[in-house]
Amino acid sequence: MRAYEIVYVIKPDLSDEERASKVERIHSLITENGGEIKETDDWGKRKLAYEIRHCSEGHYGLTTFKLPPQAVEPIEERLNIDEGLLRYQIVSRSK
Numbered sequence: 001m002r003a004y005e006i007v008y009v010i011k012p013d014l015s016d017e018e019r020a021s022k023v024e025r026i027h028s029l030i031t032e033n034g035g036e037i038k039e040t041d042d043w044g045k046r047k048l049a050y051e052i053r054h055c056s057e058g059h060y061g062l063t064t065f066k067l068p069p070q071a072v073e074p075i076e077e078r079l080n081i082d083e084g085l086l087r088y089q090i091v092s093r094s095k
Contacts, residue, residue: 001035001066008079008088009058012045019059022084026063029075035067052086064093 010022027037043060052058067075072090079088 001068003038003064003093004067004072004090005062005064005093006088006090007060007062009048009052009060009086011053011084011086012055012057012059014059014084018084022082023061023063025082026079026088029078030063030065030067033067033071033075035065035071038064038066040064048086055086058086 006026008023008026010019014022023040023042027040030037041062043062045057045059048056048058076090079085
């Protein structure tokens with residue numbers, strides 16, 4: 001398994017419960033694909049550098065995790081169709 005991190009931006013107009021549900025959905029996708037969550041960090045609401053889907057703010061978060069390399073693509077496919085996510089990026093962490 002490799003170490004990865006995902007930074008995500010969630011739509012700012014979602015309620016706290018809906019936002020928590022989105023974060024839990026990201027975490028469940030990781031664990032369902034054989035991964036294990038190491039650490040999460042909620043960065044809060046921040047101004048975006050440019051508008052994304054008519055939003056000028058977004059709620060940022062960071063999660064570090066371990067995952068088999070072949071499981072990254074299925075997770076990205078599922079995240080691409082989530083309307084509540086403005087952006088995300090999964091990167092491999094080097095030692």
